[in-house]
Amino acid sequence: MEKIKIEDLTVRFGKFVAVSNLNMKVRSGEILGLLGPNGAGKTTTIKAILGFVPYEGKVEINAEKIGWMPQNAPLYLNLTVEENLRFFAEAYGVKNARQKIEELLKLVELEKFRNRLVRNLSGGMKQRCAFACAMVHEPDLLILDEPTAGVDPKLRKSFWEYFESLNKEGKTILITTHYMDEAEKCQRIVLMRGGEILAEGSPEDIKRKALxxxxxxxxxxxxxxxxxxxxxxxxxxxxxxxxxxxxxxxxxxxxxxxxxxxxxxxxxxxxxxxxxxxxxxxxxxx
Amino acid sequence: MPIKVVIVKELKTIVRERRLFALILIQPILLTLIFGYAFSGDIKNVRLAIVDESNSKASNALISALSLGEAFDLDYFLATKSEGLDLIKKGEVDAVIFIPKDFESGLAKGRAEVEVYADESNSAVANAVVNGIRNLAYSISTKTFGGIEVEQRFVFSTKTRLIDFVAPALIGVVTLMISLILSASSLAREKEEGTLELSLKALNSRDVILGKFLAITAMITLDVLIVMFLIHNLFGVEVKGSFALLILTQLLFLAGSVGIGLSISSISATQLQGIQAVMIFGLINIFLSGFFYPLESMPEAARIFALVIPLTYANTAFREIMVKGSGVEQILPELGILVLYTLVSLTLAVNVLKRMGGGIE
Missing domain, CATH: 3.30.70.120 (Alpha-Beta Plaits)
Structure with missing residues (x-):
């Protein structure tokens, strides 16, 4: 079954066509890497999936809950780590919010920094906090837009350990990245350029196709x-x-x-x- | 409750944004002090010329009321209006009061007219004269025909101070500016920082708008109280009517203004855009509402403008309550318009955000 099914998606900003006739599926239980150079239309595709940009075509979502981590990890800078988590937990109406928050703080190793204002966090910590916020309502579909941009190698490794363990639990992940070692870890890759799909398949398929x-x-x-x-x-x-x-x-x-x-x-x-x-x-x- | 979540988040965010919070506290203090001192002089010896075509008992009562106290000097009694206007142009008098022939009969019908010509360059004086006459005429009419014994305490009888007239408008202006700025930056900042879309994934636009609305209104209530405290304790301005009614009216007015600010910031891409846009709205309100320039001396086109400006009604209501001691019945039309103002602006904000931001249904 597909978690996301996109048919003939076109997104225009004025005369500029950001995404053109895109057909793509995100299968249930897979890690799909959406790759491509800057301006390829990755984030626009994600925004269309989430309903934040007007589009033509069809976007079908079969997920119960979507966890979204946007680019640059936006968070409330004047709230603490814990307050940010609590805000999203309560906004989503999460039951046992307290327990869930503790669990996530532990997962992303921010227990010690729970009372620090997000404004005063390092880039990596902010990224981890944003990830935790995306996870707070136990989504079955995770949409992660460059979750590891500007993150050091050690932290990137532990991020991927989270992703892979979540994937083992059966969660579907749609992720964008510019790191090739991360792309290798995706089960499938969709390579975009200029708003269109250039290639699609497993990392091995892509290499074969290129050569x-x-x-x-x-x-x-x-x-x-x-x-x-x-x-x-x-x-x-x-x-x-x-x-x-x-x-x-x-x-x-x-x-x-x-x-x-x-x-x-x-x-x-x-x-x-x-x-x-x-x-x-x-x-x-x- | 989703709205509560937004309110708590909003209040924490505002209070922790130290510069913004300082602005919220300091701006009303500063504005009140500046305007307060600028207008704190007494109105004394306003030079008047009187043209009394009525020459009746009622007109005599009005003239003798004017001559009481130090506020007005009745320098000239003239036969024609044009003589009076010449005197204003020459700077011999500050204002001319023209009492038409049908003054007394009009009073009996309940709508007597007195025309006041004032030197427009001194709008504060003009404003004071216009209001003074209006109050006098009002109390004379009640005394004569209302059958009720009205205490003979005219606004101008002993001492008249500009601040008493300016204070009500001052409250309106200060609340307007702060509520516009605070609400305009609120949504736009979240847009800039990317948190708006994120929270619209969890909350619907109605909850976001209402939560912000209530939080900002609560913050500005603080400002209303600061302004009230200052003008009362520093400048001795009394509220003749009900204090509760005054606060209620102020809250209504600022609620509407917060709604406008939120609507504007829903369309704005950045905080700067939002603030620039609300400034235009704010300035039009201030200049055309009769704060700087009395409505009576505005050209007709501008007066029509004034009719669609919320601040005009807020100022009228504030003045009625503070200066005249009016109750709910006298300001029902103004209250109605302010309620409408709030409802319309909030509905607008929710719908604009829904269209702009997507978000859940």
Whole structure:
């Protein structure tokens, strides 16, 4: 089942089209990464999902409660950490608010700072507080807009530990980020540019798509022979010295085939790890 | 209750925003002191010329009432209005009082007219004369035809002070400015900081507006009390009518103004925009409501403007209660308009926010 189903979504600001004919689904129980360069339309898409911008098209939401953490972690600066949590808990009409707040303060490790005004928090603490506020009414769908922007690596790691443990509990997460290591952790990625979807799929799918497959590097004993053998079975190979670069559609299937064809001539074999970053740059550049 | 959540949050936010809170406390004190001292002189020896075409018992009563005390000097008794106007232009007199032929018969019908021509350049004096005459005429008419023994205590009988006339308007102006600024910045600030959309995810726009409205109104009630305390204790202004009624009227007026401020900040993208917009509203109110410039001497177009300005009605009501000691019955029309003002502006704010902010139903 889909938590969010978006059909032909178009958002215009005057003459500027921020999102154009977007079709996208967020499946129940997945972590979906919405990625793309600044101005790609990620935040606008989120605002449309939440109903804060007028749009054309259809947005269907099958979540009972949505937890939203907007960009830049807006909070009431003149309220303390605990008061912010209590405000949102009471506004949402949360039962056992006190208990829930304690739980969250513990989760985001802000127990010691509960009485500090948000105004006086560090960036990372503010980010954690905003996350806790988004969680206070136990949402089944979390929409997180750059939750880790400007957060140090250690804290980013613990953020992702929260996300992954929440996901294990069955919560659906829609997240935007500019960090590639985070994108790798998403089960699915939607890559946007200029208000449109450029690519969609698992991180591996995206890499494959960017490259048109995967590259397997093989060092062989008799390079010329090997090269000819590969060409004769119609594989896309290049020869450099005694190293062959073979572009295959799916390494998992093709590597055993390579062993069959080249047999004992193989000295070394390596599936080239394309980084997601390179894949993105390739896709965005093209 | 959702509204309570918003009120508590709003009050904490305002009180902890130290500069803003200081402004809320200091602004009424400063405005009251400045205006208070500026207008604290007595009205003495206002030079009058009288044109009495009526020459009746009633007109004589009015003239003798004017001649009591130090407020007015009756320097000239003239035959025609134009002679009087010349004297004003030459600066020989401050005002001309024209009592028409039908003054006494008009009084019997309950609507006698006295025309007052005053030197517009000195609007405070003009204002005082106009009000003085109005009060005198009112008490003469009650005394003569009401059949009720009215105490012969005219406003101008012994000593007349400008502050007594300015004070009621002062309250209106001070509450107006503060309620507009505070409410205009309130929603717009949340918009700037991004908390508005976040809280609209949890609350509907009605609760947000009403919560803010009640919190801001509570803060400004504090200001009303400060202004009242100062003008009473520092400038000795008395409230002749019911104090409770006065406070109620003030609350009504400032409630409407908070509603306007909230509506404007619902459309504004930033605090600055919001404050600039309410300033325009505020200034139009102040200049055209008769505070600086008596309504009677305004051109007709401006007077029509004054009719649609809430402050005009608030000032009238304040003046009735404080100076004349009027009760609810006398200010019913003003009260009605102020109630309407509050309801309309609040409904507007809720609907504008709903349209602008989305949020839950």
């Amino acid at each position: 048109g497959g995967e590259i397997v590097k093989v060092k062989v004993a008799r390079a010329e022979d090997a090269f000819k053998k590969l060409k004769s079975v119609g594989l896309n190979a290049e020869l450099k010295g005694n190293e062959l670069s073979v572009l295959v559609d799916n390494a998992k299937i093709r590597v055993p085939e390579l062993f069959e064809i080249l047999g004992n001539d193989i000295l070394e074999l390596e599936i080239e790890r394309e980084t997601l970053e390179n894949a993105f740059l390739r896709l965005l550049g093209g």
